[in-house]
Structure formats: C-alpha cells, structure tokens
Amino acid sequence: MTVYDKATIQTQSRYNRIAPVYDLMEAIVERFAFRRWREKLWPQVDGNRILEVGVGTGKNISHYPRGIQVTAVDLSDKMLERARRRAQELDSEVDLRLMDAQRLTFPDAAFDVAVATFVFCSVPDPVLGLRELGRVVRPGGQILLLEHVRVNKPVIGKLMDLFDPFVVRLMGPHINRRTVENVRKAGLEIERVEELAPGGLVKLIVARTKHGQIGG
C-alpha cells in the first residue's frame, strides 16, 4: 500500500470530493477553450509510448492519436473511475492506473512522451513531479504541458497570490503556480512556450529531457 504525505492526501481527497461534479463544473470552459487547446496539443505528440499524468475524468482520451499506446495515471481513484467509464464508452485501450506523479513506479526512460493538462497546478511538489516525468521519459523525449499559471503582472499576480489558499481548499488547484520556472528547475529543456489565453494565463509548454541524462 502506498503511503502519501499530508499534502498529497489532501490533494487526493479534494479531487475525490469534486470528481462527481468536475465535468459539470468545467463544462463551459471545456466547450469554449479547453477543448480547442487539447486539439492543439495532441497532434504535437512525437512518439509511440505515451504517459498521461493526472488524466482526471479522461477528457483527453478522445484526443489521443490513433495507434499509439497510452498509459494514464491519476492520484484520485474517484477521478479515475470516471476516466475508466469514458475509456469504455470511447472503446479506448488506455492503460489507467492509480499513481502519484511525484513517485511514479515506472522504470527510467519507459516513455517517449509525457503529457499533462491542468495538472501541475495541483501536484503538491510540482518540481518533484516534473523531475519524475524527466526520469520516465527517454533522453531527448518530449514533455507537453497545458497549464494555467500565475500572471506576470504586478496587481493581478498579487491578487492570485491572495486568493490562492481559498481556491486550493475549495477546488484543488493552485492559481499562482510558476510552471515555466518549475519546468526549468526540474532540469528539463524548454523548447517552446505558447501563450494561449490573455496575459499568459494559460500556456502550452513544450519541453524535452536532456540527451544522455536520465533522472533530470
């Protein structure tokens, strides 16, 4: 049995709590923004062995490119339950597993690509989680992230810092994560950052693990 630290248990129970209403809560943003951004991300996947971290209720499953092997993990069993149902409905062969991104049980270099969408806002220690992606993706492999981040504007940024503790307790994600910086701190090489929403609120981050280096 896996033993989690306090912050990870809290994250898990928050997502277990909101799992039944998660899709409903996100329906409007999904329809008018997230879906478009998912459609932008998935065709960029460069490889056949794919890991999706923080699969949630499985909203990316319908976007997986045909003919590739996807393994997808999440910390919340209740979110995963929904992903399983969605996978069945879509007749997808995705391999779904309960796992903490901060302690992946896969061997080094097991995947060509790792993908996460709106996940590193919630992982308690994002640098540790990103380092784990760097470990399980082969040297020179790709890491694709879709993330909302702290806006780099004095007033809005400070407001995001102020409201962050309430949003975390209520919903699970942090609204003031500096994910581009965290990707660098994890020892990954940033290839490209694309701003998708005004003020750089949502970004598509394309990074690579360093050649000849396993484990970041």
Ligand SMILES: C[S@@+](CC[C@H](N)C(=O)[O-])C[C@H]1O[C@@H](n2cnc3c(N)ncnc32)[C@H](O)[C@@H]1O
């Ligand atoms: C905001 S939801 C996003 C779900 C999905 N990726 C999407 O695009 O709809 C964040 C997800 O990350 C998962 N998560 C948070 N911390 C995690 C961790 N340490 N390991 C694995 N999954 C985690 C949560 O359980 C939740 O399902």
